[in-house]
Amino acid sequence: MNQLREIATTVIVVGLILAAFHSLLRPRHDIRGYEFLPGMVQSKALESFSASPLLPGGLVQQQLVHGVIPRGARPFPYGEGTEEATRAGQELSNPFADATGKDLDRGRELFGIYCAICHGPSGDGDGRAVLHGMVPPPNLHAERARTLPDGTLMHILTRGQGNMASYEAQISLEDRWRIIRWVRELQGGER
């Protein structure tokens, strides 16, 4: 009985010593000591823009399938140009037209982030970029900007107009409507 206990104790003690040595001597703790099928463990990664002999077109990065849109995005069914801007003005209305509180605050905040740099914090067309040589944008309090319908403003924000680029990629559809709501607020509520 005693002998059995001694053997068991020895086995446990030797086992603990070996385990301690193993963890101390392992040169790199992020790599397992033994790799079974190393080709799978260390698979070869390809850079997004590199060539690939396997994929269509010889490129790793594939073209998007026609008509694909990002998750959560909604298509904007208007092309470029003033005719399409007019059509958008006739067909679209701002779901945030009467928004107050949080939505209005968000419109103000986003206008400050994206638009004020050119249009100025109040929309007068005197933003900092203008002081540094940017083409001055039209005054948003002028007759034209005040009487353009909300849908046309949405078209301008989405497709751009002349020297102003599109904001479709940077600002979601809802947030563009909130910004337009804020522009109306700046203009004193006229629509």
Ligand code: HEC
């Ligand atoms: C880089 C400078 C710049 C930024 C940033 C910018 N705009 Fe403009 N914006 C312009 C210029 C320049 C025009 C005039 C474009 C043209 O017709 O050639 C313009 C035109 C407009 C018009 C049409 C006004 C009119 O009378 O035709 C509206 C409305 C407008 N911008 C709103 C916005 C809003 C809202 C934002 C923020 C999302 C924004 N802009 C961001 C430069 C800018």
